[in-house]
Amino acid sequence: DSGVTQTPKHLITATGQRVTLRCSPRSGDLSVYWYQQSLDQGLQFLIQYYNGEERAKGNILERFSAQQFPDLHSELNLSSLELGDSALYFCASSALGTSGLETQYFGPGTRLLVL
Amino acid sequence: AQSVTQLDSQVPVFEEAPVELRCNYSSSVSVYLFWYVQYPNQGLQLLLKYLSGSTLVESINGFEAEFNKSQTSFHLRKPSVHISDTAEYFCAVSLYTSYGKLTFGQGTILTVHP
Numbered sequence: 347d348s349g350v351t352q353t354p355k356h357l358i359t360a361t362g363q364r365v366t367l368r369c370s371p372r373s374g375d376l377s378v379y380w381y382q383q384s385l386d387q388g389l390q391f392l393i394q395y396y397n398g399e400e401r402a403k404g405n406i407l408e409r410f411s412a413q414q415f416p417d418l419h420s421e422l423n424l425s426s427l428e429l430g431d432s433a434l435y436f437c438a439s440s441a442l443g444t445s446g447l448e449t450q451y452f453g454p455g456t457r458l459l460v461l
Numbered sequence: 462a463q464s465v466t467q468l469d470s471q472v473p474v475f476e477e478a479p480v481e482l483r484c485n486y487s488s489s490v491s492v493y494l495f496w497y498v499q500y501p502n503q504g505l506q507l508l509l510k511y512l513s514g515s516t517l518v519e520s521i522n523g524f525e526a527e528f529n530k531s532q533t534s535f536h537l538r539k540p541s542v543h544i545s546d547t548a549e550y551f552c553a554v555s556l557y558t559s560y561g562k563l564t565f566g567q568g569t570i571l572t573v574h575p
Contacts, residue, residue: 443561
């Protein structure tokens, strides 16, 4: 158990809908990362937050947004969903997120299926 | 931009045989190197990492990886595998200058047969 929790575990929805994925980092970690794992694109970095502020952005679509709240949990919002958004979404956390040498601890993921 | 190539998508091997999972990276700046493992229906777990110093790094469960700067490689090895090592293995890099964003390879599925 990494200490990172993600809810829900599974999500099935229809095209055009909007969903929210939730992540709670390890106790004491200030930085949260979101990654998408799909069959065609592999594991891709989406976005990073540190102590409530966006720190780095990757291949995140404009239809996707995220935020980190004062209690440090994070939410990834996916809107106008398309079939191609079906994937496993991982959240990871690290202590500070200030350096590439920090270990990231991954949650179990949320599996999203868009029908 | 940095990239990671895992040269084998699938590696089948018999129990107690040695295995090598290959990883090459490309980057114009210095990187940290990681191997993560993903067991079926689970998240990723850090297996080992190279930050600096000795080029050979070891994990607690018998895996080791060697950083080769001239060949830009970070191959993962284990002298004798177990059934329980069946999983998908991901090589990843992060830049010295980044905030920790990981760039992953496509993954190698290791299947250990009895």
